[in-house]
Amino acid sequence: MATRSVAASELLYNMNSRISTLYPNVLCVIRRISTRSSRCHSQAQPRAKSVPQQLVGVVGLEIHAQINSKTKLFSGSGVCFSAPPNSLVSFFDGSLPGTLPALNRRCVEAAVMTGLALNCTINKKSYFDRKHYFYADLPAGYQITQQRRPIAVDGTLTYSFLGGRKRSDVIRKVATIKQIQLEQDSGKSLHDDVHSQTLIDLNRAGVGLMEVVMEPDMSCGEEAAAAVRELQLILQALGTCQGNMSEGQLRVDANVSVHRPGEALGIRTEVKNINSSRYLARAIDFEIQRQIDVLQRGGVVQNETRAYDSKSGETIPMRDKEGLQDYRFMPEPNLPPLIVYEDNASLPAGVDASQAVVVQSLREGLPVLPSVKRDMLVQTYDILPEHSFTLLSEDGLVDYFEAVLKATKKEPRKVIGWVTKELLGQLNQKDMSVSQSPVSPLALAELLELQETGHVSSSVAKQVFQEMWRSAGKSAAQIIQEQDLGLVSDTAQLHSICQKVVDSHPDKVRAIRAGNKKVLNNLMGLVQKETKGRADPVLVRAMLLEKTS
């Protein structure tokens, strides 16, 4: 990377003066992330030759990922979502005359790592350009972006989702990445309806973004949501973006059109700034259907920008795109070309490796990516592919699962249900993260050991787990002892209960004697009901077999 000397501007950043009195305080609304997506409605159907092909959806995404960096792309101001409005604004971010950009190396490294993880070609030389807008939250009147030659191009994102006939088949798809460009974020305009005024918060102005532009090769909301989810996991694994959609760290623009397969692509609309995967899927599917309806009524789809209204589930027009947008692109005169180097050997004399961006070093430092991790989990533990998806969907769940396995002899296939159903069920219900679980992996392992060694039945183990959740800190053994939940193995007691059940269900006994062995399970269930799930199932089965033979 080459940066030019900007001593005067650096002096200004170092002063790190705060423009805190310019704009008053405002309120922010936080939304929850959702990962559930809608179903694909618009897949191409095979049709008879004479019947015209159905219209199908075409989707291309632009994803703005906020770079995980302590400071902004071109200034030394901090980056923090919840900081008081306008408390993180340098003279450069406020666009004061005489200030100059100084490129943040960490942001360049993040874009290169993301490009490598998405199989892109890294441009060793890329350029910055000015893209002009007139918005209140863009004080310079332009955004510095990479229009002529971005840092990374021509990549792929392989994503998977559960679908198909059974809805549990793993469907694997590949989306083409056109480019990844580095650019500045804008500030935020916040509308105060009470006082009918718009307030500006420039904390976000100049924060580094990676815009990931995908080719239009998806066909419905479900695919788009799965692709974004996979990208989110990749960015989080890399540490290049925290990926929290509700905090705006990942914002998606969905470009949507419809056409008949084999024909030219239709006119696209762009649904802007969607900040949840569930809304993304719904917005796209709504938009595909809306366009199909327009065409079928003989109308024309307008090239326009739309917004998604989550209350009505509809997309609504924002502004007409065609004609209105002339960005007056021009090369950014205050930044030289951005140079990155393939390896240490290609560094020019006098350039210190610690001051340059070296692709090879970043490639060597890439972590295991989610798709590889899933395959490893399926192979190592012989669990179902859908379970590997669930494990990766929740931060820290893989580590939790592996910590339980280390502490118990129970097979992974038997442990997985406890982690993905019991534990995750409780966490979701209480809206908690894995790290907040009151039941530690060791505590769960102890419970599973007690079940494995026959101290408690499986249904009682679930009761104990619920109790452990409520009374954080109490061990499984303590709860079993205090509530007398241990397995009943007293043969005399079990004989008498089994006899009572057999005597009061002569019809079932007749069915078993007539060869319907499945009915034995009914009788076992009745015995367990009598003992509140505490009867030793092995003993009970033997006794019932004997009594019904």
Ligand SMILES: Nc1ncnc2c1ncn2[C@@H]1O[C@H](COP(=O)(O)OP(=O)(O)OP(=O)(O)O)[C@@H](O)[C@H]1O
């Ligand atoms: N006919 C189409 N149907 C659906 N998506 C399309 C179609 N044509 C292009 N796209 C998608 O539109 C997006 C275009 O993004 P790009 O950043 O190149 O331009 P833009 O949207 O005009 O610019 P801006 O960054 O200002 O939004 C890409 O994701 C591309 O896949």
Ligand SMILES: [Mg+2]
């Ligand atoms: Mg774009």
Ligand SMILES: [Mg+2]
């Ligand atoms: Mg766009």
